[in-house]
Amino acid sequence: MTDVLRILVSPLLWLAAFSAVYGLHGSICGHGLTGTVSGVALPGLLLGAGYALAILAQLALLAAHYFWPHPSSDLVRFVSRAGGWVGLVVTIWTLLPVVSITTCS
Amino acid sequence: MNALRRHRALSRIWASEPGFRGWFSTVNHTDLGRMFLVTAFFFFVVSGLLAMLIRAQLATPHSAFAGPEIYNQIFTMHGTIMMFLFAIPTFEGLAVYLLPKMLGTRDLAFPRLTAYGYWCYAFGGTMLLVSMLLGIAPDSGWFMYPPLSGAIHSPGINTDFWLIGITFVEISAIAAAVEITVSILKFRAPGMSLDRMPIFAWYALVTALMILTGFPPLILGSVLLEVERAFGLPFFQAELGGDSLLWQHLFWLFGHPEVYIIFLPAAGVISTVLPVMCRTALLGYGWIVAAAVALAFLSFGLWVHHMFTTGIPHMGLAFFSAASTLVAVPTSVQIFAWIGTMWRGRPELHMPMLHIIGFFVTFVIGGLTGVMVAMVPFDWQVHDTAFVTAHLHYVLFGGFVFPVLAGIYYWLPHVTGRKRFFRLGEFAFVLVFTGFHVTFLAMHWVGLLGQRRRIPTYAPEDGWTAINLVSSVGSFVLAIGLAMVLLDIILNSVTAVRGRRDPWKAGTLEWAMMVPPPPYNFASLPQVTDREPLARDPDLALRLARGEGYLDSPRQGCRETLTVDVASGRPDFHVTYPSNTRLPIVMSAVTGLFFLSLLLKLYWLTPLALAGVAALACRWVWALGRRDDLPAQDVGHGLELPPAAATDRGPGWWGSVFLLTANATFFGSLLFGFAFLWTVAPGWPPPAWFTPSGLEVGIGLAGAATGPLAMRVAIRAVRRDANVLAALGLSFAAACAIGIACAAMMLRAPDPDGHAYGATLTVLGAYGLVHAVLAALMIAVLTAKVRGGLTSARRRADFPVAGLWIDYLAATATLILLAAHLPGFLP
Amino acid sequence: MGTTTLVTLAGCEGALSVVDPAGPAAREIATLWWVLLAGATLIFALVMVLTALPFLRRDGPGSERHGIRTWVIGLGLAFPMAVLAALLAYGLVIGERLLPRAGDEVVEVAATGSRDGWLFTYPDAADRTTSAVLHIPAGRPVDVVITTGDVIHAFWVPRLAGKLDAIPGHVNILRIEADAPGTYRGLSAEFSGAGYGDLTFTVTAHDAAGWTAFLAGEPE
Structure with missing residues (x-):
């Protein structure tokens, strides 16, 4: 069972981050949140922070996939590392609009 | 004991009742897999006929073939039947039939559950068929958008048939998914570690996990919409604090994973059949497993691409556009791995290979148009046009029907024990392939020319006449082709000559048995040392029949197998299966009565039906109990295994874990819905907030703290054969306390039919109450078992199961009570 | 003029035709469609050729490693990711351009x-x-x-x-x-x-x- 979880953890984290950022974006636009913090628009700042956090967490997990002791088979090691890469790439790719698209329109 | 006598002894133990009576009492996976497949193909024919009616209607402008009322029912039922009564059950049938054989064991984890799932499917499907025959079938399109499907705009019973019938059918999907997951993880041949599993098992595992997390949002949506229609709780009515967009989120949160739930098993068939057709091994096994897992996850991040035109801000759409393009990557990893496999081998053009070619051509086009509609601006134009209809048919026909036909031609000799004699199939394939592409290529074009999906007719000046006629002619060619495929399969099943074992020289274990398969699959279970045991040892079937494997000596009247450690495949426990019983069919009939009482609004019957289900469930659990301890069993090769009842992690525990996973997704979707309405829906804040009560929260949280603790005490006590009744009594009281707190909250929810806020609180309270009753019932049964002498340290597996449900109850009830009461306590 | 000829030739004209645009938004999307169609046709042709060739050629199998590098990593991962990144950027840029933004003329x-x-x-x-x-x-x-x-x-x-x-x-x-x-x-x-x-x-x-x-x- 830990093997199955090992494979699933990085993509699961992406799913959580993706839903969270989408939800955050929905609430920001739904409530018309505005304002700036030292010159930067607050919505963009919040979303950007979420994006950065998600990427950092994926990097940490990916590192864990390589440095954590793996008791089980080659296949599980391979697939869980692949899962780690998938989580990272997918996080960067799918949340990229945070830094490239108008926030609410 | 020689092979023949072993065969006779095992057949006596495993056989179903003779004749048609056997259908009603069989719990054998081979029988049930075939029943699933035959029923699913029956629905395929029905739905195919509906498709022909649609094409007949659209063949000419101003068609008066069917009026809009009937036409709306026809296309709604075409989509509904294909998705819920054909595609998913076909996967279930294939998996149920094949998995134990491929995994080198004798049956699935919970044979009675397989039967229960099948009968829920059969009865639920019948409900929908009846609605169609009576002309009162669902008619709001297969995705049932409210408010159109709400009580105001669809007052008839049509929509209720959909909501209730489909929920009934989905029980079978959830049951099969739990079954398949536990079977793949635990019920394998000794030595079959995760990396030696046949690739189809990986795909089936991923698919089953997706069903467990993909279907609950739809079940929740159906429950909420039915509650709104029947009792006026306004979840989807904007003027009363609801939002019709919530339905779209819930529906597509299911609907998009659903597409991959359909595609992945088909990809599993390709990954299994293609290498055999090419006389080589699959290229990049590990890559394909990783791609399937990645695909499964990505598919949960795509749902909003069905909602690109709903007015969600562009950044929100962009997330999903990005995810939708990315999903093409794991798909292309698989496609190119398959093409690479072909390059490494020598492809031979047998029937399965023809359909695989059909798959390649069709699915690649479907994938490419999929990337097109993932582009937000392009989707703004083609959304809800025939272009999208064409795209989805390329994906589903290409990605499911062609692979399944390949699979059928591949495994037909296994099911029937015969070899093909009539050569209708090749010609039929040409018709299917040509007909399909003529029909649906044309449909892309007419969509770009502005033809919407679901219109009953059009005018000559629209300029679509010729294209539609071509499309309709193509569809009839396709239909004739499919009819010939069916005829070919039937003819070859009943008349052709006896074939030999393993006609394709495949390496997986399902071919290491006589064909058609005996009810027990393997006379003795193999020791697996690599991915293709049969390729390494072509005589394996004979050696297993001679009893050279595990569990080679049949014990009197006992259907035996063994479970293995998840990762390593090391045998860990000995399992005794239940035998033939009518309990599943009776229980699904009573379950059907419950759904029927809701459909016909006979609410006096509802509690009776529920009590009936509960009573049968108690019988279900009771039937496997023993009054004496089983000693460790000698399974051969010098190995002794303890019975599965003597562990905390028996099959029942595993099953509960995955059932609770599905349940937690349901609960999570409910919380999501609450948050969504709160933040997005117009008409908030509600006119009145819930009045919090410290007493109720106190009672509930005290129960939530005590229940799991008391249960842990009981689990420890039973291990030592100590007295458990006090601890069980305490956890029973705790479950009751939680139930009281939830019931109070449910009853005090403000104005449930006046605002979505009160309505959601009512449903949350009801959810907690139902789980409290369930947990209390489980503890009561457990207590009865203790008093009846059915438990001991070596018969203790039921305790951790009840423990899981209490833990779950405590966790969810805490969240429910806090979600309801906390906002009131805050300033 | 050139576009009009193409539209007429291909039978795209029609009162409801997505590919016979009469305004800037529809025109942007029509262009996007032709780009998508051209790209999709090329990729489809490539995949079909790669699928057909093994039926014709008769040389022995290469190594698993080499196969994975060519097929899975090269064609399966790198190729679509490059194409999709470009397409996604193009689609999002158009999407941004079509948003209703404030202006005097509006x-x-x-x-x-x-x-x-x-x-x-x-x-x-x-x-x-x-x-x-x-x-x-x-x-x-x-x-x-x-x-x-x-x-x-x-x-x-x-x-x-x-x-x-x-x-x-x-x-x-x-x-x-x-x-x-x-x-x-x-x-x-x-x-x-x-x-x-x-x-x-x-x-x-x-x-x-x-x-x-x-x-x-x-x-x-």
Whole structure:
């Protein structure tokens, strides 16, 4: 069972981050949140922070996939590392609009 | 004991009742897999006929073939039947039939559950068929958008048939998914570690996990919409604090994973059949497993691409556009791995290979148009046009029907024990392939020319006449082709000559048995040392029949197998299966009565039906109990295994874990819905907030703290054969306390039919109450078992199961009570 | 001229044709479609050739490692990711360009869907209401404020722009623009039960004088 979880953890984290950022974006636009913090628009700042956090967490997990002791088979090691890469790439790719698209329109 | 006598002894133990009576009492996976497949193909024919009616209607402008009322029912039922009564059950049938054989064991984890799932499917499907025959079938399109499907705009019973019938059918999907997951993880041949599993098992595992997390949002949506229609709780009515967009989120949160739930098993068939057709091994096994897992996850991040035109801000759409393009990557990893496999081998053009070619051509086009509609601006134009209809048919026909036909031609000799004699199939394939592409290529074009999906007719000046006629002619060619495929399969099943074992020289274990398969699959279970045991040892079937494997000596009247450690495949426990019983069919009939009482609004019957289900469930659990301890069993090769009842992690525990996973997704979707309405829906804040009560929260949280603790005490006590009744009594009281707190909250929810806020609180309270009753019932049964002498340290597996449900109850009830009461306590 | 010929040759013209655009938004999307079609055709041809070749050639199998590098990593991962990154960027840039942004030229009109037909009102002429015909000025960006009186509908004028839903309790804004005065057919593009097929409307684009006259309340 830990093997199955090992494979699933990085993509699961992406799913959580993706839903969270989408939800955050929905609430920001739904409530018309505005304002700036030292010159930067607050919505963009919040979303950007979420994006950065998600990427950092994926990097940490990916590192864990390589440095954590793996008791089980080659296949599980391979697939869980692949899962780690998938989580990272997918996080960067799918949340990229945070830094490239108008926030609410 | 020689092979023949072993065969006779095992057949006596495993056989179903003779004749048609056997259908009603069989719990054998081979029988049930075939029943699933035959029923699913029956629905395929029905739905195919509906498709022909649609094409007949659209063949000419101003068609008066069917009026809009009937036409709306026809296309709604075409989509509904294909998705819920054909595609998913076909996967279930294939998996149920094949998995134990491929995994080198004798049956699935919970044979009675397989039967229960099948009968829920059969009865639920019948409900929908009846609605169609009576002309009162669902008619709001297969995705049932409210408010159109709400009580105001669809007052008839049509929509209720959909909501209730489909929920009934989905029980079978959830049951099969739990079954398949536990079977793949635990019920394998000794030595079959995760990396030696046949690739189809990986795909089936991923698919089953997706069903467990993909279907609950739809079940929740159906429950909420039915509650709104029947009792006026306004979840989807904007003027009363609801939002019709919530339905779209819930529906597509299911609907998009659903597409991959359909595609992945088909990809599993390709990954299994293609290498055999090419006389080589699959290229990049590990890559394909990783791609399937990645695909499964990505598919949960795509749902909003069905909602690109709903007015969600562009950044929100962009997330999903990005995810939708990315999903093409794991798909292309698989496609190119398959093409690479072909390059490494020598492809031979047998029937399965023809359909695989059909798959390649069709699915690649479907994938490419999929990337097109993932582009937000392009989707703004083609959304809800025939272009999208064409795209989805390329994906589903290409990605499911062609692979399944390949699979059928591949495994037909296994099911029937015969070899093909009539050569209708090749010609039929040409018709299917040509007909399909003529029909649906044309449909892309007419969509770009502005033809919407679901219109009953059009005018000559629209300029679509010729294209539609071509499309309709193509569809009839396709239909004739499919009819010939069916005829070919039937003819070859009943008349052709006896074939030999393993006609394709495949390496997986399902071919290491006589064909058609005996009810027990393997006379003795193999020791697996690599991915293709049969390729390494072509005589394996004979050696297993001679009893050279595990569990080679049949014990009197006992259907035996063994479970293995998840990762390593090391045998860990000995399992005794239940035998033939009518309990599943009776229980699904009573379950059907419950759904029927809701459909016909006979609410006096509802509690009776529920009590009936509960009573049968108690019988279900009771039937496997023993009054004496089983000693460790000698399974051969010098190995002794303890019975599965003597562990905390028996099959029942595993099953509960995955059932609770599905349940937690349901609960999570409910919380999501609450948050969504709160933040997005117009008409908030509600006119009145819930009045919090410290007493109720106190009672509930005290129960939530005590229940799991008391249960842990009981689990420890039973291990030592100590007295458990006090601890069980305490956890029973705790479950009751939680139930009281939830019931109070449910009853005090403000104005449930006046605002979505009160309505959601009512449903949350009801959810907690139902789980409290369930947990209390489980503890009561457990207590009865203790008093009846059915438990001991070596018969203790039921305790951790009840423990899981209490833990779950405590966790969810805490969240429910806090979600309801906390906002009131805050300033 | 070149585009017109292509459109005619390919049989794209039609009052509801997505690929016979008559406004900037529809034109951007039509261009996107031709790019997508060309790319898809090339990729499809490539995959088909790669699928067909193994039936013809007869050399022995290469190593697993080499196979994975070529097929899985090269063609399966790198190739689609490069293509998709470019496409995604292109799609998002167009999407951004089509958003309704404020401007002096922008005209606002309101469209209310219902199962009985579309009703249009005009903030610039408070007393004007038209049913089944939407009046707009040609050559100016128009923001259509879309709402519904009953179930979900979608406002769609294929030759001018993409579609946008009318959802109970929500207000959506779609930017459309017609290049030239004329009549453009519009459709309700979300299934709304019986009568859905007949739920259509037209858009009349006026020249500057005609628009002023319309706002002044002259009969249509």
